[in-house]
Amino acid sequence: MKSADAAIRLLSWYDRHHRDLPWRVSPPMARDGVVADPYHIWLSEVMLQQTTVQAVKPYFQKFLQLWPRVMDLAAADTEEVMKAWAGLGYYARARNLKKCAEAVARDHGGVFPDTEEGLKALPGIGDYTAAAVSAIAFNRQSAVLDGNVERVISRLHAIETPLPAAKLQMRALVAEMTPTGRPGDFAQGMMDLGATICTPKRPACALCPLNDDCLALKTADPETFPRKAAKKEKPLRVGAAFVASGADGAVYLQKRGETGLLGGMTEVPGTPWTSRIDGDNTIAAQPFAAPWEPCGTITHIFTHFELRLSIYRANVATQNKTGNGWWEPLASLEAQALPTVMKKAIAQAIPHAFKSRRGPLDELRNT
DNA sequence: TATGCGTGGAT
DNA sequence: TATCCAAGCAT
Secondary structure (H helix, E strand, O other), rough: OHHHHHHHHHHHHHHHHOOOOOOOOOHHHHHOOOOHHHHHEEEEEEEEEEEEOOHHHHHHHHHHOOOOHHHHHHHHHHHHHHHHHHHHHHHOOHHHHHHHHHHHHOOOOOOOOHHHHHOOOOOOOOOHHHHHHHHHHOOOOOOOOOOHHHHHHHOOOOOOOOOOOOOHHHHHHHHOOOOOOHHHHHHHHHHHHHHHOOOOOHHHHHHOOOOHHHHHHHHHHHHHHHOOOOOOOOOEEEEEEEEEEOOOOOOEEEEOOOOOOOOOEOOOOEHHHHOOOHHHHHHOOOOOOOOOOEEEEEEEEOOOEEHHHHEEEEEOOOOOOOOEEEOOOHHHHHOOOOOEEEEHHHHHHHOOOOOOOOOHHHHHHHO
């Protein structure tokens, strides 16, 4: 296979089939002289880490509206950033996003570094994001390797080495294939190809611009690539959470620690999450004495464990001021930095806590 | 290198 | 229902 020819076929396909995305400068726009904004590209790439385009779109628009330039984000209140990120997941990204904006403002005069090396030195920017921003925003010949490109490349070359061991080899093959002209479109084209044609299941090989180049299609079953190491099974963890309602309907909330699971986010009080139920833990975890009554359980699936939370609720006549928490009015609950699992817990105890609208919590309320 | 880190949609 | 997995990063 001639890499250069394959790259030309890929770019030609991208010209005809690219998707219009809010952060993307499509080939027709580029023809009209539009250039990519590094801030937009960086923000979208961080949001897109392990996250679908559909989930990112509304968050991207909201962030641009709240903080139009990187200097605005650098000057923002971290708590406001966490609130705006709530629901998108992987909250370390939000903490690093803020740190990165501050570093760009403080160390680079508000201008993003235009090299892979400079970008990778910033918080929350790794191999992939550095290469993507470098190629897409600065037109540099960087080898962009994400999950989509791994799938495309592993099939093109029928790579038998399983991930993640095969990454270095794959990166070299992408570097060899990346053209000097339009490296950003090439990267986006490869990712679009992986997202729409060279899919994990039932790839549409008949429509693929690279089907003549694809070794897996010639000699094996493309769907079986990339090879991957077997994964571990998900353990179950259990715990309890306490939802206290004040006389005016306010809910007692507190802030989690800055690091680790759901770091920097808001929660209702509860026990640690352990492998077995511990009655002593449950008693000790009450934020204050109240007539707690059980009101069912909720289940939430995290990346590496399944959580089953027993929910307790109580109405409190006098709003206790002890502890590190605060009483949040019902009306402003939606705007807090509450991860989805905590919204589920509150909705279990107070079914009308969140406005009824299309969203993940609707299904929960109906069960 | 292996593990911890969210969430929701597709199959 | 169960499983996979989506434009990864930090440690």
